[in-house]
Amino acid sequence: xxxxxxxxxxxxxxxxxxxxxxxxxxxxxxxxxxxxxxxxxxxxxxxxxxxxxxxxxxxxxxxxxxxxxxxxx
Numbered sequence: 001x002x003x004x005x006x007x008x009x010x011x012x013x014x015x016x017x018x019x020x021x022x023x024x025x026x027x028x029x030x031x032x033x034x035x036x037x038x039x040x041x042x043x044x045x046x047x048x049x050x051x052x053x054x055x056x057x058x059x060x061x062x063x064x065x066x067x068x069x070x071x072x073x
Contacts, residue, residue, distance in 0.1 A: 028034040
């Protein structure tokens with residue numbers, strides 16, 4: 001693929017997913033830079049401790065606000 005074609009597609013074509021991870025958007029037109037970026041993200045995520053049940057509940061609550069959706073409709 002040419003550099004211009006890659007630049008045109010940047011942000012619209014996901015990379016192949018690593019095992020157990022969802023496909024990722026292209027952050028940089030340069031494939032090497034993009035791979036290094038996602039490798040850094042993977043390393044950070046892999047070192048993080050798992051979420052507690054309380055943390056999971058707080059996240060779910062933040063994204064599930066039915067009264068807000070009804071008010072917006």
